[in-house]
Amino acid sequence: MSKRATREAFGSTLVQLAGEGVDVVAVEADLSKSTTTATFADAYPERFFNAGIAEQNMINVAAGLAVAGKIAFTGSFAVFATGRAYDQVRNTVCYSELDVKLAPTHSGITVGPDGGSHQMLEDIALMRVLPGMRVLVPADYFAACEALRLAAATPGPFYIRLGRAAIPAVYDESFRFELGKAYVVREGSDVTLAACGVMVERALAAAELLAVDSISAEVIDVATIKPIDADAIAASAAKTGGVVACEEHSIIGGLGSAVAEVLGEHQPVPFARVGVRDVFGTSGEPEELMAHFGLTAHHVAQAAREVLHRRS
Amino acid sequence: MNPNAIDTQAIEMKAARMRYDIVEMIAAAGSGHPGGSLSAADIVATLYFGIMKHDPAHPDAPERDRFVLSKGHAAPVLYAALSEAGYFGREHLITLRKLGSLLQGHPDSKKTPGVEVSTGSLGQGLSIACGIALGLNPETADERSVYCLLGDGECQEGQVWEAAMFAAHNSLESLVAIVDRNGLQIDGACSEVMCLGEIEAKFAAFGWEVATCDGHDIEGIIDSIARVRAVSGRPGVVVASTVKGKGVSFMEGEAGWHGKAPSTEETEVALRELQAALEEKGASL
Numbered sequence: 340m341s342k343r344a345t346r347e348a349f350g351s352t353l354v355q356l357a358g359e360g361v362d363v364v365a366v367e368a369d370l371s372k373s374t375t376t377a378t379f380a381d382a383y384p385e386r387f388f389n390a391g392i393a394e395q396n397m398i399n400v401a402a403g404l405a406v407a408g409k410i411a412f413t414g415s416f417a418v419f420a421t422g423r424a425y426d427q428v429r430n431t432v433c434y435s436e437l438d439v440k441l442a443p444t445h446s447g448i449t450v451g452p453d454g455g456s457h458q459m460l461e462d463i464a465l466m467r468v469l470p471g472m473r474v475l476v477p478a479d480y481f482a483a484c485e486a487l488r489l490a491a492a493t494p495g496p497f498y499i500r501l502g503r504a505a506i507p508a509v510y511d512e513s514f515r516f517e518l519g520k521a522y523v524v525r526e527g528s529d530v531t532l533a534a535c536g537v538m539v540e541r542a543l544a545a546a547e548l549l550a551v552d553s554i555s556a557e558v559i560d561v562a563t564i565k566p567i568d569a570d571a572i573a574a575s576a577a578k579t580g581g582v583v584a585c586e587e588h589s590i591i592g593g594l595g596s597a598v599a600e601v602l603g604e605h606q607p608v609p610f611a612r613v614g615v616r617d618v619f620g621t622s623g624e625p626e627e628l629m630a631h632f633g634l635t636a637h638h639v640a641q642a643a644r645e646v647l648h649r650r651s
Numbered sequence: 652m653n654p655n656a657i658d659t660q661a662i663e664m665k666a667a668r669m670r671y672d673i674v675e676m677i678a679a680a681g682s683g684h685p686g687g688s689l690s691a692a693d694i695v696a697t698l699y700f701g702i703m704k705h706d707p708a709h710p711d712a713p714e715r716d717r718f719v720l721s722k723g724h725a726a727p728v729l730y731a732a733l734s735e736a737g738y739f740g741r742e743h744l745i746t747l748r749k750l751g752s753l754l755q756g757h758p759d760s761k762k763t764p765g766v767e768v769s770t771g772s773l774g775q776g777l778s779i780a781c782g783i784a785l786g787l788n789p790e791t792a793d794e795r796s797v798y799c800l801l802g803d804g805e806c807q808e809g810q811v812w813e814a815a816m817f818a819a820h821n822s823l824e825s826l827v828a829i830v831d832r833n834g835l836q837i838d839g840a841c842s843e844v845m846c847l848g849e850i851e852a853k854f855a856a857f858g859w860e861v862a863t864c865d866g867h868d869i870e871g872i873i874d875s876i877a878r879v880r881a882v883s884g885r886p887g888v889v890v891a892s893t894v895k896g897k898g899v900s901f902m903e904g905e906a907g908w909h910g911k912a913p914s915t916e917e918t919e920v921a922l923r924e925l926q927a928a929l930e931e932k933g934a935s936l
Binding site: 388396398402406435 | 717
């Protein structure tokens with residue numbers, strides 16, 4: 340299976356939705372080629388609006404389109420759409436509970452050479468804390484297509500975290516994204532690897548490494564960070580007795596924090612976080628950076644062994 | 652709209668009643684923003700009772716005109732107009748800012764009938780109005796207008812100019828912005844806190860049709876809006892010069908009345924003045 344970036348799903352899925360009669364529009368901030376909303380702009384120019392380099396205006400124009408009855412998707416990069424326009428997302432989109440779907444690309448360190456200023460590692464935290472915001476982190480291209488469809492079909496604000504780098508497939512065309520569902524992608528009995536986004540495939544690779552040492556790892560794709568599937572996470576933790584959260588995001592406020600909240604309240608077990616450890620990113624190639632920041636399958640497997648050690 | 656067919660005297664009476672309601676509800680709340688609510692009373696009364704197509708019985712009717720109060724802290728002037736129009740009963744006004752009230756400290760579209768979108772964080776309304784103008788059905792858009800009321804201090808927010816650029820670029824001719832130029836903001840005169848220079852020239856430079864008027868002259872407001880609406884192919888802005896705290900002698904032109912409620916004694920004086928103004932126009936509460 341060839342690798343594909345989750346961002347490749349964006350423009351093409353909007354084209355499909357429009358073709359199916361869904362009243363989608365898109366507002367971009369001068370990054371239509373990078374985010375792939377250009378594909379939608381080419382097919383439906385009357386439904387595409389470029390705000391130029393003005394992300395705050397992009398979010399609120401989308402909000403106005405939603406007030407006028409449209410399902411409004413927004414582009415730009417994760418760092419700008421969530422950070423620069425945070426007040427617009429909070430006070431207009433979420434406070435008014437509008438049909439605005441943020442689907443920015445270039446999240447995380449797999450952005451690569453552009454460096455720390457453009458590698459958004461705090462977006463899940465920022466979006467997760469907003470009342471009414473749903474946060475989806477698709478694990479591959481197929482999940483991204485379905486995440487966009489789910490957001491279009493479900494009223495209210497959504498955040499869909501898309502990435503720049505081509506990544507291996509975890510699923511295929513048959514995958515359906517269910518809001519608030521964590522997917523068990525590999526069953527196991529000794530330790531739970533709860534992952535999202537690009538880390539799902541790495542958690543699966545880590546499970547293979549652990550299997551060599553006769554450790555049976557269960558891998559869960561926590562594709563919806565909010566609302567989180569507390570039942571599935573607690574059930575897996577009860578079964579295995581130890582959990583590792585894996586994300587291409589800061590260890591503060593993201594998936595690791597969300598899983599810790601669930602475990603703390605429902606199923607306390609030994610727990611570890613794999614993620615970027617409270618630092619900014621830096622320039623480099625995506626795979627170099629994943630190694631540099633400790634986000635490889637080996638790092639995940641090592642964290643799992645430490646959790647097992649603490650359990651026993 | 653036919654400017655000559657509008658009953659300006661009736662609008663003056665509405666504005667006078669709204670001013671009374673504004674002071675009464677802010678006094679009952681014990682907090683709020685009287686200065687910028689009173690400065691905008693004639694503008695908002697003109698929109699709701701002279702210009703805009705809207706139906707309180709059907710707040711979601713698709714053919715309605717839209718209003719965005721970008722200067723959301725002036726919520727009392729909007730609540731006074733909506734109550735006067737019949738979107739909700741007048742008895743709600745004294746619940747302003749209280750727990751469980753329909754009437755939040757700043758406009759909340761989830762709670763208040765007739766409020767199109769929540770506002771309060773300054774600088775966002777014009778962008779929202781742009782999106783609404785874009786989203787209206789192009790086949791009927793020329794029959795509908797989107798009105799957005801901004802403060803002059805609010806124009807210090809950079810996003811206002813992102814929206815100004817966007818509206819002109821997209822030829823949003825159904826969009827009409829009105830700037831309530833009362834010249835004052837929390838920390839003092841706008842010209843001293845952060846001078847905006849010429850607001851008219853700035854909008855004109857971005858490609859807007861610009862008109863100016865006395866924001867307390869109903870006929871002037873009507874004519875200015877008609878003038879910018881008559882120009883096709885670009886958005887219009889009316890820069891309306893107003894007096895902050897208009898109608899209450901001790902509040903007029905005083906920045907200190909931006910965001911505080913009058914005391915019991917001050918409320919008595921203010922309501923007596925506003926009552927007299929009402930009677931002078933032959934109106935009553």
